[in-house]
Amino acid sequence: MTHAPELGYALTVAALALAVYGCSVSAVGAASGRLALRRSSERAAIGVFVLTTCCILLLVYAFLTFDFSIRYVASNTNRGTPFYYRITALWGALEGSIILWAWMLSVYTLIVVAQYRRRQPEFYPWVLAVMLGIAAFFFLVMTIPAPPFARLTPIPPDGRGLNPLLEDSGMITHPVALYLGFTGFTVPFAFAMAALISGRTGDEWITITRRWTIIAWYFLSLGLLIGGWWSYHVLGWGGYWAWDPVENAAFMPWLTATALLHSVMIQERRRMLKLWNLTLIILTFGLTLFGTFLTRSGIIGSVHAFSQGSVGQFFLAFLALVLLGSFSLLAWRFDRLRGQTQLDSAVSRESAFLLNNVLLLAATFTVFFGTVFPLLSEAVRGVKVSVGAPFFNLVNIPVFLALLFLMGVGPLIAWRRASADNLRRNFLKPVIVGIVAAGVLRLLGIGNALVLLCMALVAFVTVTIALDFFRAVRARRRTAPGWLSAAGGLLLNQNRRYGGFVVHLGILVVALGVAGSQAWSVQTETTLEPGQSVELAGYRVRFDRLAASEESNHFKVTGTFTVANGRDSLAVLAPAKKFYPQEQTPIAYVDYRLGLIEDLYVVLGDFARDGSHATIKVQVNRMVSWLWIGGLILTLGAALAILPDRRRPA
Amino acid sequence: MIPPGCARALATAGLLGLLVCAVAAAPVDENTVRAIGADLRCVVCQSLSVADSPSETANQMRGIIRERLAAGDTPEQVKAYFVDKYGLWILLAPPRQGFNLLVWIVPFAGLAAGLVVLALLVRRWTRRPAGGATAPGVAVDEAMRARIHREMNEMNR
Amino acid sequence: MSFPRHAGRWLIPLAVLPVLILLAYGFRTNPRDVPSPLIGKPAAPFSLRAFDGESLSLEALRGRVVVVNFWASWCVPSCYEEAPALERGWLAYKDRGVALIGVNIQDKEEPAKKFLAEFGHTFPNAPDPAGRVSVDYGVYGVPETFFIDRAGRIRFKHVGAITDEVLKRNVDALLAEPA
Numbered sequence: 001m002t003h004a005p006e007l008g009y010a011l012t013v014a015a016l017a018l019a020v021y022g023c024s025v026s027a028v029g030a031a032s033g034r035l036a037l038r039r040s041s042e043r044a045a046i047g048v049f050v051l052t053t054c055c056i057l058l059l060v061y062a063f064l065t066f067d068f069s070i071r072y073v074a075s076n077t078n079r080g081t082p083f084y085y086r087i088t089a090l091w092g093a094l095e096g097s098i099i100l101w102a103w104m105l106s107v108y109t110l111i112v113v114a115q116y117r118r119r120q121p122e123f124y125p126w127v128l129a130v131m132l133g134i135a136a137f138f139f140l141v142m143t144i145p146a147p148p149f150a151r152l153t154p155i156p157p158d159g160r161g162l163n164p165l166l167e168d169s170g171m172i173t174h175p176v177a178l179y180l181g182f183t184g185f186t187v188p189f190a191f192a193m194a195a196l197i198s199g200r201t202g203d204e205w206i207t208i209t210r211r212w213t214i215i216a217w218y219f220l221s222l223g224l225l226i227g228g229w230w231s232y233h234v235l236g237w238g239g240y241w242a243w244d245p246v247e248n249a250a251f252m253p254w255l256t257a258t259a260l261l262h263s264v265m266i267q268e269r270r271r272m273l274k275l276w277n278l279t280l281i282i283l284t285f286g287l288t289l290f291g292t293f294l295t296r297s298g299i300i301g302s303v304h305a306f307s308q309g310s311v312g313q314f315f316l317a318f319l320a321l322v323l324l325g326s327f328s329l330l331a332w333r334f335d336r337l338r339g340q341t342q343l344d345s346a347v348s349r350e351s352a353f354l355l356n357n358v359l360l361l362a363a364t365f366t367v368f369f370g371t372v373f374p375l376l377s378e379a380v381r382g383v384k385v386s387v388g389a390p391f392f393n394l395v396n397i398p399v400f401l402a403l404l405f406l407m408g409v410g411p412l413i414a415w416r417r418a419s420a421d422n423l424r425r426n427f428l429k430p431v432i433v434g435i436v437a438a439g440v441l442r443l444l445g446i447g448n449a450l451v452l453l454c455m456a457l458v459a460f461v462t463v464t465i466a467l468d469f470f471r472a473v474r475a476r477r478r479t480a481p482g483w484l485s486a487a488g489g490l491l492l493n494q495n496r497r498y499g500g501f502v503v504h505l506g507i508l509v510v511a512l513g514v515a516g517s518q519a520w521s522v523q524t525e526t527t528l529e530p531g532q533s534v535e536l537a538g539y540r541v542r543f544d545r546l547a548a549s550e551e552s553n554h555f556k557v558t559g560t561f562t563v564a565n566g567r568d569s570l571a572v573l574a575p576a577k578k579f580y581p582q583e584q585t586p587i588a589y590v591d592y593r594l595g596l597i598e599d600l601y602v603v604l605g606d607f608a609r610d611g612s613h614a615t616i617k618v619q620v621n622r623m624v625s626w627l628w629i630g631g632l633i634l635t636l637g638a639a640l641a642i643l644p645d646r647r648r649p650a
Numbered sequence: 651m652i653p654p655g656c657a658r659a660l661a662t663a664g665l666l667g668l669l670v671c672a673v674a675a676a677p678v679d680e681n682t683v684r685a686i687g688a689d690l691r692c693v694v695c696q697s698l699s700v701a702d703s704p705s706e707t708a709n710q711m712r713g714i715i716r717e718r719l720a721a722g723d724t725p726e727q728v729k730a731y732f733v734d735k736y737g738l739w740i741l742l743a744p745p746r747q748g749f750n751l752l753v754w755i756v757p758f759a760g761l762a763a764g765l766v767v768l769a770l771l772v773r774r775w776t777r778r779p780a781g782g783a784t785a786p787g788v789a790v791d792e793a794m795r796a797r798i799h800r801e802m803n804e805m806n807r
Numbered sequence: 808m809s810f811p812r813h814a815g816r817w818l819i820p821l822a823v824l825p826v827l828i829l830l831a832y833g834f835r836t837n838p839r840d841v842p843s844p845l846i847g848k849p850a851a852p853f854s855l856r857a858f859d860g861e862s863l864s865l866e867a868l869r870g871r872v873v874v875v876n877f878w879a880s881w882c883v884p885s886c887y888e889e890a891p892a893l894e895r896g897w898l899a900y901k902d903r904g905v906a907l908i909g910v911n912i913q914d915k916e917e918p919a920k921k922f923l924a925e926f927g928h929t930f931p932n933a934p935d936p937a938g939r940v941s942v943d944y945g946v947y948g949v950p951e952t953f954f955i956d957r958a959g960r961i962r963f964k965h966v967g968a969i970t971d972e973v974l975k976r977n978v979d980a981l982l983a984e985p986a
């Protein structure tokens with residue numbers, strides 16, 4: 001008879017108490033300037049980290065030792081669950097996701113303590129207060145509506161088991177990356193609040209938190225892409241994004257964070273837009289909370305929804321507190337924030353970035369409005385409607401194409417005032433190449449106007465980047481021994497700029513992947529007997545046989561299919577159907593052959609017990625791999641951008 | 651993370667297969683079936699279309715789409731049939747009429763409003779006289795001008 | 808900026824309120840609970856072959872109160888919970904001008920027959936192989952139960968496991984109406 005549930009609960013309550021204490025003490029210390037209080041709150045932050053880590057370790061230990069006296073363990077694993085999934089089951093459901101979030105927050109708080117206690121004495125106590133306050137909320141959720149250590153009586157002999165769709169590498173990494181992104185925005189938000197509360201509404205909060213914002217943005221991008229990869233290779237519909245409400249909820253903070261990343265550059269250079277940047281970070285953080293609210297409240301149906309109980313109400317209350325509180329602070333400090341905004345010209349980098357912001361915010365608003373419209377319709381007219389892909393695609397595609405164009409214009413157009421000479425020098429060749437590319441592709445048979453436009457824009461942006469890089473390297477060659485060292489030196493010395501370029505390249509690759517896969521993928525569905533084949537896009541898929549096997553926690557039927565391209569046999573694919581005792585219907589697992597340009601994708605449908613026939617869906621999805629490659633490029637770009645500055649002092 | 655019902659249905663790629671070659675009567679264009687399916691919401695999975703969803707329900711609905719097209723219905727009539735049976739929410743995007751027109755108009759209106767506000771702000775901000783050394787007409791000596799030029803080039807990279 | 812020095816800026820936090828209110832309203836709704844547009848409309852005719860070979864047609868049942876229940880053997884636990892209530896209801900009303908038909912959807916014959924044997928259903932049950940009937944009735948999950956009056960119009964729809972009380976209440980209401 002273990003006492004893990006009670007011990008875990010005690011740890012949770014202790015963490016809550018400590019976080020509340022640390023938050024109040026830090027705030028009082030900041031307001032009154034008493035150093036001793038500051039030290040006390042630091043110790044509280046360390047204590048919170050220790051307690052949360054103990055909670056996690058306790059829960060993982062419970063998973064590993066099959067401690068079914070804890071309801072969460074019993075609901076998410078059983079004796080057949082493989083070892084590594086027993087660990088990752090930690091974040092497989094609602095309660096665990098909260099504890100993961102709280103733990104990441106405590107880690108970030110610790111880092112903030114370590115990094116800034118000496119360096120930013122004015123901001124730091126308020127930052128700590130805000131972060132501990134937010135952590136306290138999550139501990140509150142862990143204590144009342146969603147306790148991870150709730151006891152289950154009587155103790156069942158075996159657990160229910162993990163949702164089979166979660167037994168996958170994508171689901172191991174997707175929540176972690178996503179949460180690192182979401183929680184990462186807490187730090188810039190806390191600094192922004194500290195700036196507002198303390199009245200130091202200058203540009204410091206932005207400079208200090210620049211790297212945090214980039215890192216959080218990166219993890220959010222990664223989380224979204226991994227989610228797409230998981231959807232693509234597990235769910236069996238051959239797609240990677242469905243405009244599901246929860247996908248949208250993760251996408252919105254990404255859009256506002258992207259806007260923030262760009263407009264802070266204006267504030268750093270020109271000391272303008274302070275009010276706007278503060279608004280953006282509040283929106284971004286608010287949207288991350290909105291996302292978790294949406295997943296857990298059940299108010300909008302979704303593939304992702306965990307929901308149950310009163311968790312949703314807690315999150316809505318907290319969201320209200322955060323938004324009303326932070327915007328009120330903003331209104332209070334309004335006078336200090338009004339800048340002497342002046343632009344030299346409407347044709348300038350500042351304008352390009354401002355336009356970028358308007359477009360990104362328009363996209364955010366579109367996604368938000370579409371996501372809550374069903375609720376609005378029901379509230380106003382009592383009629384349920386659905387808002388899905390046709391709407392989001394229609395409205396967002398023009399905005400994203402315009403953003404692609406800006407990606408080429410922004411980095412090269414001059415600050416302040418772009419002369420005709422500057423414009424011609426930087427953009428004439430890329431524009432020409434873009435138009436020519438469109439023409440060539442049209443001749444090659446691509447008729448879809450949107451795809452042509454997308455490709456032309458991608459060509460345009462690529463040439464702007466290449467041209468700039470080439471010119472810069474050539475200029476640097478005068479003082480460097482060789483091309484390679486010139487290029488390397490350039491990248492390292494101006495890592496922010498070129499990191500940004502590489503990130504843009506990554507986005508371009510993703511854009512190509514999206515355009516190609518939407519326009520050129522094909523599929524078919526058919527029933528085959530052993531030996532029969534189906535043909536699609538030059539591939540012949542032949543049904544060989546069916547085989548049944550017993551695995552640790554499920555029963556599996558695998559179909560074997562040989563794929564040939566003309567004469568040569570290319571691959572043998574083995575899509576399967578897994579029957580889990582705790583699930584009502586079998587789960588289909590696709591098998592695929594990935595390629596640079598096209599993926600062959602086979603899903604096993606119905607089959608006869610004796611193997612005399614099987615129904616399969618075959619898809620040839622084009623350009624999907626470019627999405628994942630784009631993600632890798634994005635990683636390199638982000639890594640480059642956050643390197644420490646090596647620029648020699650001006 | 652995923653409620654059992656939907657995820658299972660989502661990943662179940664058809665308990666009963668559909669023999670494409672067994673459809674009799676008028677030849678039905680699969681692209682039309684897909685196009686109609688793309689506008690209908692799969693009822694067991696909240697955000698996928700009937701065309702995309704691998705669930706059994708979507709499978710059956712595609713079969714019914716094929717049947718009705720083969721019997722001579724137009725795509726609009728097929729969609730109207732589903733709306734009769736399930737209500738407006740079966741459509742993946744609301745029809746462009748009445749209250750639902752809002753969802754189609756508001757985003758574009760928002761974008762337009764944003765652009766207008768931006769244009770106005772830019773106009774106001776560029777009209778403000780620029781204070782300081784960059785004001786035109788201030789005499790700047792040649793060496794200083796050359797140095798400014800050089801340093802600005804350096805900055806603008 | 809031409810924002811008034813004092814009052815106007817408080818619009819910023821106030822602007823958030825309508826959104827929060829809308830989200831709070833969301834707690835009162837259930838996204839899975841969709842009202843059926845078929846209430847009050849004539850029920851779509853169907854003709855099915857029961858598991859025991861008998862022919863079932865809605866037309867033939869005109870003049871009786873008809874209860875149509877959609878179920879599946881994989882629908883755990885709801886279909887299993889309501890099965891005894893359905894059989895009890897059938898036994899109570901079958902001689903009073905009420906017909907009860909079970910429609911088995913998206914299922915295989917073996918598990919469906921096993922289900923029927925387990926509960927000893929004596930009312931007719933038929934499979935709906937291509938889903939035509941389930942789509943005709945706007946079924947989006949199981950179990951769902953439809954109550955059709957003597958004139959052949961759908962009057963009530965019950966989503967989820969049905970209970971003795973709901974069954975009794977709806978059937979009594981329809982029986983009380985003049986033919």
